[in-house]
Amino acid sequence: MIVAGRRIQLEARLVTPKWLAFVVPVVSIVVALVIGAVFLLATGHAPLRAYADLLDNGYTSFYGITDTLGLATPLICTGLAAAFAFRMNLYNIGEEGQLYLGMIGGAWAGIAIAGSLPKVLAIPTVLLAGAAAGALWVAVPAFLRARLGTSEIVSTLLLNYVALNLVNYLIFGSRGFFRDPTTSFPQGRTVEPSVRLGALSFFTDKRTNTYPTLFIAALLAVALYWLIKRSNYGYETAVFADSPSTARYAGMNAMWLQSSVLLVSGAIAGVGGAMYVIGPAGKVDPGLLQIGLGYAGIVVAALARYNFLAVILTAVLFAGLRVGGSALQASSDPVPIAIAVVLQGAVLLLALGGEIFRRNRLRVVKVVTA
């Protein structure tokens, strides 16, 4: 677009100032808050008060923090899953379905085999089962991609719906293994107590929604970070993500790398689902379906620029928005919980746009027409 003989041009930066890496997300958040404030004002709410409430209920009050951390636990997992795949340009959109399958797999292990295992093995077994189930769910799209070149975007997406219906079927549509045999009310069968972890009370006598699985999620993030930074597998994926032709020259197996990354991604999301069983749910719980943690994980990962440690931060941030938002809805000046979702979307859109400034510089260039 040329206006008044001048055109705005993007010029690649030679040196990327370090401070930009922080400034862009921060500015995105600030601008998103401003946009949110506009919508709040337009619908007759007081933005500052709403934000203060949001902050309090999401982050600073006791129940706020604990609820946030509780919601962040599975969100960290889906965020890690997305980051792991997306940094290799593999678009696993199916974290949602892999999460559910992880829940199913974990519940199966918790019901079927946990009883015959010593307690110290029970929980890891459930987690592994969840991981396996999640990996299984992404295996078909991974295979299609490797063998036939089918795009994983649509295939993983479609399987989300199949997974959703599967969960519904297991609880509402059938009377099988996963149903609670003690009641005709449609709910899941509870797992062995040995695989349950109680909520953390943080040295108080209050009941919170934070579970020790939070630490497992954080450990997972650290482990993945270490894996990518130090291991050969992490090295090879880094090379491949940067330059597939270099990977070919070095004799790396592209198909193996891509397929394995997808499988690991699915497994991580599956672990999140299993954590849900170990922590709050204790069974297959369709209630998990409502929250849309899979898609949110992608947003969390994108905002963290696919850095595994940063995912912990962004997951907590987004969880806090949700929690604070839902509290807002119930407050004296009810603001729809949706404001939290609006803010999430706005932050991401802005961060995306802002990313361009990290890599490029704006220049106004005089255009001479021949």
Place this chain on the structure above:
Amino acid sequence: MGVTAAALEARGVTKRFPGVVANDHVSFDVRRGEVHTLLGENGAGKSTLASILCGLYRPDEGSLWRNGGELRLSSPRAGLANGIAMVHQHFRLVDRFTVAENVVLGRRNLPFVLSAARLEDEVRAVADQFGLPLDPRAIVGELSAGERQRVEIVKALYQGADVLLLDEPTALLAPPEVEKLFVTVRAMVAAGKSIVFVSHKLAEVVDISDRITVMRGGKVTGSVARGEADARRLAELMVGREIHLDRRRARRDVGDVLLSVSQLHLERDGVEVLHDVNFDVRAGEIVGIAGVAGNGQRDIAEVVAGILVPSDGGVTVCGHPTTGSGARGTRRAGLSYVPEDRLGTGLAPSLSIVDNLVLTRDRGFIVDRDTARSDALRYIDELEIKTPGPDTPTRKLSGGNAQKVLLARELVAMSGARVLVVSSPTRGLDVGAVEAVHELLDTARAEGRAILLISEDLEEVLTLADRVLVLYRGRIVHDSPGVDDDVEAIGRAMAGLVA
């Protein structure tokens, strides 16, 4: 004879790019009903001139003339509006479309509603007019290279081109398709079109050309008409005489055969890209493969390095057959490969120098970066690599410094690599860097390694190599016995003229 204005003419055209004068006061013209070939190696400036003639580039000095009137071309579209079209070496076609759809795509004044039947008729008419067998309904993605080229030519003719510039037209064609192309060219010429061939394959174009103009180093070095074309002289003009004719090499002590290539064949998409390649490289010698770019250099390098699997034949490294062992297996047998594409293949651009140093090593479960880091610091010092530090991403290094990293890794570090394959090691480097690289290769030879040097820079090959092979269309067409090199013979071989 009255002077008829040339169909298209360049007068005193000069074009500069950073660091090089691509065209230096070049004059060239083509007449109606004529085939005029621009002959030269890669980098001679012929592609630049062709790009100027069709409007892709604008000359810094000089002017263009068409049928007696001066011409200013601001873009290829302007060129087309003046009846000038270039057919590029790498086709710009939409695979999914039919031939007819591809041909009409560029036409500006297409009607809003398209009638497939009418368009097909129009395209068929143009194709038939010039004897180009084409099915307008065929899907382009399913056509052979020769057929796709025909589509590109018909596309140019359909849009009213009178002057066609064909960039390396025979490069992607098998010999029978080359014949078909020439039939087309004769038909076009008979209809009064002007054809400019841009090529290095003298052997192929010598019969079809009415005139041949040779370029070297951005200048026109000579021009001959049909009948005057002395192949020997043309090869000389193409390759140049600045190289010492009297090149004698001290006899070296060479050792055992460390790299052996026998009866290599490589097929890709049904086309044979390497044919019956045989040669050996001994310890303490540099064997150079000369040739113009695009004759199979990369394929040879990648087959020898184990990245590509040949359709037939075998590679033996230090006595071990490595065919089919893959890049890693070949490396373990004792071979090191420096590819011509530094930053897109040899190095991972966003990764640091340290990370790139471990690329071709055996890494184990955890990557040992500590050793790599101390190595990096050592190389930076010894090879005088200019960089802020070992953690700098390699894409921030200049060409010369990136090449030093690459050579440090493949040459210096890999002391166990008795065989070295090096492709175009000094491309794009400044004089100082070139010298440094040549020194490293000399040292490697003195250490008793076997080096295969593949380079499009003939001077480099002649300077460094003990034996010279010439690669043309995937075949070894010249193999000099050793000490004395017949530069003229080499030049002829590079142009495709084999005795």
Place this chain on the structure above:
Amino acid sequence: MNANVWLLTFSDALSIATTLILASLGAILTERSGVINLGVEGMLLMGAVSGFLVADSTGNLWLALFVAVLVGVVLATVHAALTVSLRSNQIVSGLAMVIFGTGLANFLGKPVEGRPRPVVILDVDFGPLSDIPFIGPVVFGHDIFTYLTWVLAAALSFYLHRTRPGLVLRATGDAPATVDAQGVSVTRIRYVHTIAGGALMCFAGAWFMFARGVAWNQAATTNGIGWIALALVVFASWRPLRAIIGAVLFGFSLQVPFTLQSQQIRILPPEIVAMFPYLVTLAVLVVLSTPRARRLLGAPKMLGQPFVRDER
């Protein structure tokens, strides 16, 4: 089994198909230019809520539809700016749009939650024609926009395959470099078609609100139809007329569980039946993966890739 019930189901299916067709036509236009916009779900909801709000305050259906289209234009422009001009990752941008759009729609719709739709799109009255057995309710029992949608699909098919701008559009998705070499602006083509696509998506949402929706209630309003529309594009091989077939199939499979339930028939559990459309699409994806099929029927070759011209 009552034949009438099945006919009614089929008729309902055709109706739901309208939303699907409109949304996927929008996605087809966008993707044919090489841009992938995953934000359909968010756009549908935004179209629905903005239409609802305008109709609620003005009572004017046409104004409501117009505003919905406008909203689609604005949202799609944001996506285009991010992906075409700023070359951001198209997948992430589309997902962000889903989240943003969904959130904003819920937010704006909260005050009117549960309120019945203020205006209704009525079926066209064909008089005695709709009493014809079998054909009647199926063909003649719909509103004007459903018929217009079918016409639109045919028109877009014609546009895509038989007009010059359609040819250029198809070329842009497959080989933007070629189009660029002809001096045509790839950027302009992508913007135009992304925005047109967005307008259709939001219109689809508004239509759904007034023709099918009962009241404003997010969960029930579109319920994942946006994602189905994206899968539908693949099923239809990016061809508008095939989108109709796919949409009817999908619509049918979405309706069938309800019918089965109301008729107390249980061949297979409804949840399993509900899986079918997705599994069928997956199967189609596999079939489309042979090289020839991919070449002819597959995605635009450069779908999702930002176009950068090599500067000379």
